[in-house]
Amino acid sequence: MVTGMTGDATGSPGEAPGTVAGGPTLPEGRESTEGVERTEIVLVADTVLTPDTVLAPGWVHVAGDRVRATGTGTPASHLPRRTLTGHTILPGLVDVHCHGGGGSSYTDGDSDGAAAAAGVHRAHGTTSTVASLVTAPLDELERAVRALAELVDDGLLAGIHLEGPWLSASHCGAHDPALLRPPRADEVERLLAAGRGTITMVTLAPELAGGLDAIRRVTGHGAVAAVGHTDADYDTTRAAIDAGATVGTHLFNGMPGMHHREPGPAAALLEDERCRVELIADGHHVHGAMLRQAMRLAGQERYLLISDAIAATAAGDGRYRVGGLEVIVRDGQARVPGTGSLAGSTVTLHEALRRVTRATATPLAETASAATRTPAAVLGRTDIGTLAPGCLADLLVLDSSLDIAAVMHRGRWVPAAWGRT
Ligand SMILES: [Zn+2]
Numbered sequence: 001m002v003t004g005m006t007g008d009a010t011g012s013p014g015e016a017p018g019t020v021a022g023g024p025t026l027p028e029g030r031e032s033t034e035g036v037e038r039t040e041i042v043l044v045a046d047t048v049l050t051p052d053t054v055l056a057p058g059w060v061h062v063a064g065d066r067v068r069a070t071g072t073g074t075p076a077s078h079l080p081r082r083t084l085t086g087h088t089i090l091p092g093l094v095d096v097h098c099h100g101g102g103g104s105s106y107t108d109g110d111s112d113g114a115a116a117a118a119g120v121h122r123a124h125g126t127t128s129t130v131a132s133l134v135t136a137p138l139d140e141l142e143r144a145v146r147a148l149a150e151l152v153d154d155g156l157l158a159g160i161h162l163e164g165p166w167l168s169a170s171h172c173g174a175h176d177p178a179l180l181r182p183p184r185a186d187e188v189e190r191l192l193a194a195g196r197g198t199i200t201m202v203t204l205a206p207e208l209a210g211g212l213d214a215i216r217r218v219t220g221h222g223a224v225a226a227v228g229h230t231d232a233d234y235d236t237t238r239a240a241i242d243a244g245a246t247v248g249t250h251l252f253n254g255m256p257g258m259h260h261r262e263p264g265p266a267a268a269l270l271e272d273e274r275c276r277v278e279l280i281a282d283g284h285h286v287h288g289a290m291l292r293q294a295m296r297l298a299g300q301e302r303y304l305l306i307s308d309a310i311a312a313t314a315a316g317d318g319r320y321r322v323g324g325l326e327v328i329v330r331d332g333q334a335r336v337p338g339t340g341s342l343a344g345s346t347v348t349l350h351e352a353l354r355r356v357t358r359a360t361a362t363p364l365a366e367t368a369s370a371a372t373r374t375p376a377a378v379l380g381r382t383d384i385g386t387l388a389p390g391c392l393a394d395l396l397v398l399d400s401s402l403d404i405a406a407v408m409h410r411g412r413w414v415p416a417a418w419g420r421t
């Protein structure tokens, strides 16, 4: 609960608290701009993580859908103000690897379902989501890419991530091994063309025939080439990086482990300053000790958190489909029956952020970068993942337990997020 959130006496007449027409009932004393004209407001909190700097106390001046200014201390402004005592404001979270949520999968290529999944994650603090597609027949992938590209155009999604079909069968995880294939140039071009520039990342196994050429094609289209679901050794991974790969997809998962005589892809990705590495911090995919090692080796600028969330996220245990494979979710763990392979996570990015902050005893000021500024940098975006003048007014308000108190998206409060604990 946001018991410390109180309105100063300077609220404008247009910000009456309570029920918003067509919207939810908000707790007394909280304003909503959802469904009405965006307004100008100054939010004051104990701490503001921009996240380049820590402002304590700090403030964020929101005007329309943008951040107009930030500062420390008391804002010298006559504008409406909300004081968030005991709270921290950080940029809205940016998830570059997410398969769905709320029962919907992006791979289905259903626009309504995709919008619903993005909405579920938005209510949990992820204001920018890239839709990840798992391995499927090429025709299906092309259809899904075309459908989702329109949602990227509309600003509902921040991009599309192709995870497959150019992956290693020996590290396929929850990807249907029967559908995996080497990256033929014409097929790579076909899917990239279907995306019309909305495909932001492609994960592939560089050791497959045509792998290095595919990396050059992907980066040539302005997308990020990522190494993942791979059996590549250290040298092959270095060759992939030299060809233009700049991201390690869910480091440690879906690749050979680190060994002192066979350092493998993880060592190559961690040591190269050109690369950033994704980490799944759901408490199941990577041991806390290895999270700490990866964070130390990569340094604050080069590791990012992803959810790798599947449809089961915020939808409960049960049977789900990940592409063509059935997965069973029990106690929040998604596994492929038979192989027992983990099949994505069921955490939101906010949960991953909270877990990694606690599990590694790392200050939120550092881990927040890994869920905001660093993933935004992967996307080449400077208007999200940070709170600076001119940026989109996407922000997350956390209480002292790191629970979500409120989410703002493009200058409007997200009603479902109010009072979330
Ligand atoms: Zn994966």
Ligand SMILES: [Zn+2]
Residues within 6 Å of the ligand: 097, 099, 132, 163, 308, 344
């Ligand atoms: Zn994935």
